[in-house]
Amino acid sequence: xxxxxxxxxxxxxxxxGGPLNLNNGTGHFSGSWxxxxxxxxxxxxxxxxxxxxxSNDGNGVYGEGRVHGYGWSSxxxxxxxxxxxxxxxxxxxxxSATVYSxxxxxxxxxxDLGSDTCATSARLNR
Numbered sequence: 001x002x003x004x005x006x007x008x009x010x011x012x013x014x015x016x017g018g019p020l021n022l023n024n025g026t027g028h029f030s031g032s033w034x035x036x037x038x039x040x041x042x043x044x045x046x047x048x049x050x051x052x053x054x055s056n057d058g059n060g061v062y063g064e065g066r067v068h069g070y071g072w073s074s075x076x077x078x079x080x081x082x083x084x085x086x087x088x089x090x091x092x093x094x095x096s097a098t099v100y101s102x103x104x105x106x107x108x109x110x111x112d113l114g115s116d117t118c119a120t121s122a123r124l125n126r
Contacts, residue, residue: 016126020047022108024119027053027061027078029108031089035101035126044094045104045124052086053078053110060111065093067104075109102126 017034031049036042045067053061060082062075078087095101103125109118 017046017124020049020106020121020124022106022119022121024108024110024117026055026057026059026110026112026117027051027108028119029063029089029106033106033121033124035124036092038100041092042094042096043098043100044092045101045106046092047106048090049088050086051076051078051089051108053080053082053084056082056084058082061108062111063089063106063108065091065104065106067093067095067101069095072107100126 017032020031020033022029029049029051033047036044036046045065047065051063060077062077064072064075066072073093076089078085093104103123105121107118107120109116
């Protein structure tokens with residue numbers, strides 16, 4: 001079974017996508033998404049923007065993505081742990097066994113007590 005991979009890089013490629021803004025009450029993501037065409041990157045879901053902790057409450061904020069058939073990726077935090085502030089996100093989420101991914105999701109979460117509090121995007125379609 002193939003594993004899902006995450007690749008971070010800058011690119012000027014344009015593909016289907018748009019703005020992506022998520023807020024879970026104590027953190028937010030503000031940025032954009034696109035699907036790379038077959039032959040660009042890995043044909044995956046590219047997400048870039050800012051992951052922000054809006055509260056100095058001792059709980060960190062992180063963002064993570066996934067494509068169909070796989071679990072959530074490793075996460076990117078706001079860079080300063082539990083203090084308020086923002087970090088940068090710029091990753092491609094993809095399936096290494098295919099030439100492109102058809103759909104995926106992105107979410108911003110607060111690392112709080114028990115299950116983390118997350119705001120998840122609607123399904124992002126190619």
